[in-house]
Amino acid sequence: MQRLFRIFLVEDEDLVRNVAAQELVDAGFEVVEASSGHEALRLLHADDGLDALFTDIRLGHGPDGWDVAAAFRASHPERPVIYASGYAPGEHRRLSNSLFFPKPYRPSQISGALRLVLGAGLREPAPQPAAPETGVPLMRLTYMSRPTASGREPSAVQAMTRLAQQCQALNRLSGLTGALLVGEEWFIQVLEGESTAVLGALDRINRDARHEDLRIFELTPASGRMFGGWAMHVGRVEAVEPELLWRCVEGFRHPGPRAAELLIEALTQSVRKAA
Ligand SMILES: Cc1cc2nc3c(=O)[nH]c(=O)nc-3n(C[C@H](O)[C@H](O)[C@H](O)COP(=O)(O)O)c2cc1C
Structure with missing residues (x-):
């Protein structure tokens, strides 16, 4: 069986994390979750099989999303990074070749972007409205x-x-x-x-x-x-x-x-x- 892409989801708000995790699972990804910067860094050291990072910037006390992304990039220079935040001071710390979604975002936008950056023909995307002229979404x-x-x-x-x-x-x-x-x-x-x-x-x-x-x-x-x-x-x-x-x-x-x-x-x- 084909291995699912594993997404590292870092978000301190439980409700937001649960909704995002559900969307990613529905989109055919495996999800590894962390609810704080400290937990994220711990998991990063323990788990080498994370294919992409999707992180909030502000994570309460301790390391923030910029720190988590820097650590992820240091150990996996080629793997995709996506940030999301409502208010994100420290823009200069954003990694090159990363995507940034302002909050509030639609979870389906994140799964779509992950498909793109992972080059994943994971699964057919959810049904989308068809273009009247060609019938293509x-x-x-x-x-x-x-x-x-x-x-x-x-x-x-x-x-x-x-x-x-x-x-x-x-x-x-x-x-x-x-x-x-x-x-x-x-x-x-x-x-x-x-x-x-x-x-x-x-x-x-x-x-x-x-x-x-x-x-x-x-x-x-x-x-x-x-x-x-x-x-x-x-x-x-x-x-x-x-x-x-x-x-x-x-x-x-x-x-x-x-x-x-x-x-x-x-x-x-x-x-x-x-x-
Ligand atoms: C502000 C902006 C708008 C762009 N809009 C488009 C676009 O509408 N379609 C597209 O294919 N590329 C778009 N691009 C990407 C570039 O046009 C494209 O990467 C570039 O021409 C490729 O150059 P290269 O082959 O030298 O890398 C845009 C880039 C910038 C900075």
């Missing part, structure tokens, strides 16, 4: 990130044009549509298409050194495309109404249940202006 990714210096070079306009051309070419190949807002301080993007294509793009996006601090607000089955006409609409963040942009930025810092909705509203505003 669609997925939507909504995230916000911060440009790095290399994301702004050699000039803002040139960098934006190059990025737009790259995204559009890649998206045409894989049937992806969406919108991207570019600014000095922020990237906001929504990407929609067949789930394997979205997850493939997320992998590329996550590795791209032109941005950092990528926070996923939505990685979810979608019943249809919201930006169907665009291989990737690209606009400037400054084109968004200042109050809406301010609420998006607040949502990045202190995520609430409407954070993804606000990002999509900002992207829609930009598309409407371009139309």
